[in-house]
Amino acid sequence: MKKALIVGASGGIGKAILKDFYQDYDVVATSTKQEKLDALKDEFPNIKTVVFDHTKREEADVIKAAVAAVGKIDCIVIASGITSDSLSIRLSDDLWDKTIEVNLSSSFRLIKNAYMQMNRAGTIIVLSSVVGKMGNIGQVAYSASKGGLEAMVRTLAREFASKGITVNAVAPGFTQTKMTQMFDQVQLSKLIPLGRMALPEEVAFAVKFLANEKASYITGHTLDINGGLWM
């Protein structure tokens, strides 16, 4: 069976991805909290779990060890992330740094550490966001981190191609998870041509598609799943 690392498997989108991968992959799932991993293990007994926090630099080694323990892996999905909603002039330096650290810098470190443990023809998929291209009032650090991720994906795709490893991003629009629960869904939906937010399962489907070996000629791409919000 193929092996996959899903970072942020405890989140709304991460868990939908885990559900999709569970039958076909040996999965290593991460969360920042052991109790969330215990709950995932109750639901998906065959997964391996590891506590991982992007803000702790030494934990890139934790990932390296976790991946090494399951043997060469075929797929890395980074479905973790935070927002830091504030108008630019009010955003603190600390919050800027934390958002870039969690969403961008740590993803790079993690990929760098896990790369050597990947099988040829493996695939790496990161979760970006529609605001990485579109921008959004009050989300300067978040949108910068996601724009950075997409640029990083294009460079890693070029560098890793010689090993047959593809690197892509999935960029959801507003999706029904904890991350968006403070928004007014009715108002938001009016901005979206398809008239509604995405379900986590719809985003997970895009990840599963990119992970499929039949998609192995796609690399350096960002797949938009946003109901037409940005096109």
Ligand SMILES: NC(=O)c1ccc[n+]([C@@H]2O[C@H](COP(=O)([O-])OP(=O)(O)OC[C@H]3O[C@@H](n4cnc5c(N)ncnc54)[C@H](OP(=O)(O)O)[C@@H]3O)[C@@H](O)[C@H]2O)c1
């Ligand atoms: N929901 C949306 O509308 C939307 C739209 C566009 C893009 N996205 C992107 O999609 C991804 C998943 O979002 P979601 O909606 O599923 O969010 P969510 O339900 O809030 O889940 C966030 C996930 O990130 C993990 N995480 C948070 N801080 C972390 C840290 N310091 N270290 C490691 N993991 C950390 C969480 O782990 P714990 O549970 O252990 O804390 C959780 O698994 C994110 O990259 C997000 O930016 C979401």
